[in-house]
Amino acid sequence: xxxxxxxxxxxxxxxxxxxxxxxxxxxxxxxxxxxxxxxxxxxxxxxxxxxxxxxxxxxxxxxxxxxxxxxxxxxxxxxxxxxxxxxxxxxxxxxxxxxxxxxxxxxxxxxxxxxxxxxxxxxxxxxxxxxxxxxxxxxxxxxxxxxxxxxxxxxxxxxx
Numbered sequence: 001x002x003x004x005x006x007x008x009x010x011x012x013x014x015x016x017x018x019x020x021x022x023x024x025x026x027x028x029x030x031x032x033x034x035x036x037x038x039x040x041x042x043x044x045x046x047x048x049x050x051x052x053x054x055x056x057x058x059x060x061x062x063x064x065x066x067x068x069x070x071x072x073x074x075x076x077x078x079x080x081x082x083x084x085x086x087x088x089x090x091x092x093x094x095x096x097x098x099x100x101x102x103x104x105x106x107x108x109x110x111x112x113x114x115x116x117x118x119x120x121x122x123x124x125x126x127x128x129x130x131x132x133x134x135x136x137x138x139x140x141x142x143x144x145x146x147x148x149x150x151x152x153x154x155x156x157x158x159x160x
Contacts, residue, residue, distance in 0.1 A: 019103050020059065022113050027066050036079040037066060043083060047151040051144045052137075060102050060127060061090050067108040080156070087149060094145055097132050101125035 027037055044058040065085045093099040100106065103115060104122040131138040 016103055019113065019115060019119075020063070023063055023102075023110070026110050026112055037062060037082060039079045040082045040086065043079075043152070043155060044086065047148050047155060051148060052141055053144065053148065057099065057127065058086070058090075060099060061086050061093070063102040064100075064106075064108070065089050067106075067110070083152060083156070087152060091145065093128065094131070094138075094142055097128050097138060099127045101127055 024037065031037065041055075041059060041062060044062070045055055048055060048058065062082070065082065069082070069085055090099075101124065103109060103119050105120070105124040109115065109119075126132070131141060
């Protein structure tokens with residue numbers, strides 16, 4: 001027999017997609033122009049091709065950066081500044097070998113997002129755990145970060 005599997009409405013899926021959507025909707029309401037963070041994610045997706053970095057890593061970094069930076073009033077400039085902040089934040093995370101999951105134990109999550117209580121009291125979860133365990137992986141990822149930086153520079157200067 002086949003069991004019908006479903007996720008009750010009171011449970012959150014492992015991927016936290018619901019919380020991410022709520023977060024980005026909240027940021028769209030807060031930002032003077034509501035699409036610059038989405039443009040930033042599109043650029044990040046473009047430069048990630050053939051690297052060990054996942055879109056989830058960049059989405060996590062963008063969420064962290066959005067909660068700690070002041071959003072100004074000019075869309076184009078905001079996107080550029082956000083991209084630079086994202087790369088700087090990622091660089092620091094690589095140096096520290098630590099990128100905390102955005103929703104677990106993060107005091108910067110906007111209060112308007114209603115998350116399960118376990119999220120707020122949980123210990124931060126390091127998404128870069130494999131970097132701590134294997135210095136070869138860390139070295140490879142650091143090299144790939146330089147590739148990403150060069151790709152971003154090319155996109156910003158030449159548009160491709």
